[in-house]
Amino acid sequence: MTTDLNAGRSPLDLESPHSIPVTATATPGGEAPDVDTGPLAYARAQLSDAIAVLDLDQGVYSMLANPRREMTVSIPLRRDNGDVEVLTGHRVQHNVSRGPGKGGLRYSKDVTLDEVRALAMWMTWKCALVDVPYGGAKGGVRFDPKRYSREEVQRVTRRYTSEIIPIIGPTQDIPAPDIGTDEQVMAWMMDTYSASQGYTVLGVTTGKPLALGGSLGRPTxxxxxxxxxxxxxxxxxxxxxxxxxxxxxxxxxxxxxxxxxxxxxxxxxxxxxxxxxxxxxxxxxxxxxxxxxxxxxxxxxxxxxxxxxxxxxxxxxxxxxxxxxxxxxxxxxxxxxxxxxxxxxxxxxxxxxxxxxxxxxxxxxxxxxxxxxxNAGGVIVSYFEWVQANQAYWWSQTDVENRLRERMERAWHRVLEYAATHRVSLRLAATVLAVDTVTTAHLTRGLYP
Missing domain, CATH: 3.40.50.720 (NAD(P)-binding Rossmann-like Domain)
Structure with missing residues (x-):
């Protein structure tokens, strides 16, 4: 059935292109992915649809369906009562062809490696769609912070940060808050990383308190x-x-x-x-x-x-x-x-x-x-915070919010126009635009021999 966008409706009733089958592709972590359900399967299915629209080959799909780099770490924690507990944390960098990795850190009892892989992939598309010069990354520690004291959460944060220091940094991978984390967690991460470098590195995290290089307008x-x-x-x-x-x-x-x-x-x-x-x-x-x-x-x-x-x-x-x-x-x-x-x-x-x-x-x-x-507003203003930290010059809240509005509205009209022109859903339009941007950067750089 054809949809008339001029009548104010969306092209949701049109068929998606045939997808490349989501098969059990090997992953760097060695785990067999869940090919039927779960966020990683959903993310790969969306990628597959975009690859089909762009008429790209299976090799490109395989490159983009798997993370560029990932690290899983053990986090020994001494509880306030003296007991020792070992938690598991992950950091996944899906693609860094367009710039350093960017993505949140979540603390949740439901964190899994496949979930973090999926979230990192979505971050790649999100950054490309709103024209932010980052790749996608994500992190997580499997625990419920509400069941731990603030001091215990600080110890988890600092140990997790120290374990992933080899793969993070203001030009490598820049964490931000997500579920279960906040600006204080980002401050602890920034301090732990800075202590390892011997000087203050404000740009290693975003979503920080204003007193430590955070940006006006970032929390909202x-x-x-x-x-x-x-x-x-x-x-x-x-x-x-x-x-x-x-x-x-x-x-x-x-x-x-x-x-x-x-x-x-x-x-x-x-x-x-x-x-x-x-x-x-x-x-x-x-x-x-x-x-x-x-x-x-x-x-x-x-x-x-x-x-x-x-x-x-x-x-x-x-x-x-x-x-x-x-x-x-x-x-x-x-x-x-x-x-x-x-x-x-x-x-x-x-x-x-x-x-x-x-x-x-x-x-x-x-x-x-x-x-x-x-929900790309967070990464847009994270980018603004990173730029401000690197320049040591901070903008007014009005400047931040006006620039955010301009980026969001530009992306909305771009996606809407593509969806109307190609008669596809907004999701497929957004994913195709993002995948095309990332693929162009990836292939232009070439494959390292």
Missing amino acids: ATSLGVAHVALAALSHLRRRPTATAAAVQGFGKVGRGAARYLWEAGVKVVAVSDEYGAIFNAGGLSVPDLEAYVAISGTVLGFDDSEDLNDRDALLYLEVDLLIPAAVEGVLHGENADRVHASLIVEGANGPTTPAADEIFRANGQLVVPDILA
Whole structure:
């Protein structure tokens, strides 16, 4: 079926090109990848579709389907009670053809090497799509920081950093905050790396405190970018923010700020969730009041003027216009996508939608703004922070936010134009543009003999 973009609809109902089969390609870590499910399989399937559109060969697919470099380390930790525990950490550099690796560090009990590989690949595409001169990287330590004291988290951070020092640095790989980490963790990483070099190296991490070379506007950059793209997509669909009801899954680093910016733009935020549950108010939630409540209570549950939903995931299926999944990957999949009513889905999280769900959304005419576009605000302002640190000259918040808006809007229009011209989904358009950019750089450099 043909879609008329001029009528404000998206090309979601068109068939994807035939993919290169996602086979059990050998990986540098020696592990057999999960070829059926999981974030790495989803990332490789998206790459495969882009390779087919670009008419590239299997060799290019194999190069881009596997990380350039990865390191797995043991992290011995002395607990506050004297016990010793050994944690496992990873750092993966997917591709560095366009510049140093760039990507977050997450602390979570669910961290796996394949997850980190997938996230690093998505970072490669994200940086290329928004024209940031980085490659993709990602890191993770498998533990729940909420179950550890702040001093124990510091010891984990410093030992992990010391173990991966050979492969990080301001011209090699630049970590940033992600799930379970924050600006203090980045400060500890920067200090540990600097101590090993004998001088202060502000550019080794981004997302740092302002006192240590952080950038104004960095803590809210991802959220603001999500809001910019969501509002642009609403305009494309000819919908007014004040006539839009939204649900936000996840009220952490990304979801909280995105909900606030949308609320400030007039969007009616009717539901939000966190790891403990979800709340709903058909008339709309006061997001600033909710932020103040969460700062005290630690959860959205029990907020005045709202009802607690019995099932946290029920938020995904509400009768809303806009859904922002801003928690973790894989929450929208083949088993639940048909229950999602939102006509616009803007991915605040990395990889929240599986390929099976994408097909369902396309068939149902629902517009999905992909993660590598929607949540790219964080890496854009991380780049700004890195530039400022290298120049030892810091910009105003207005400068940062204006430059962020310009980059996000430029990327949005570029992806939208490609999707309309080639009659493909926004995700495929974004991935094709990014893969083409990276492949051109990779092949221009040539293969080292």
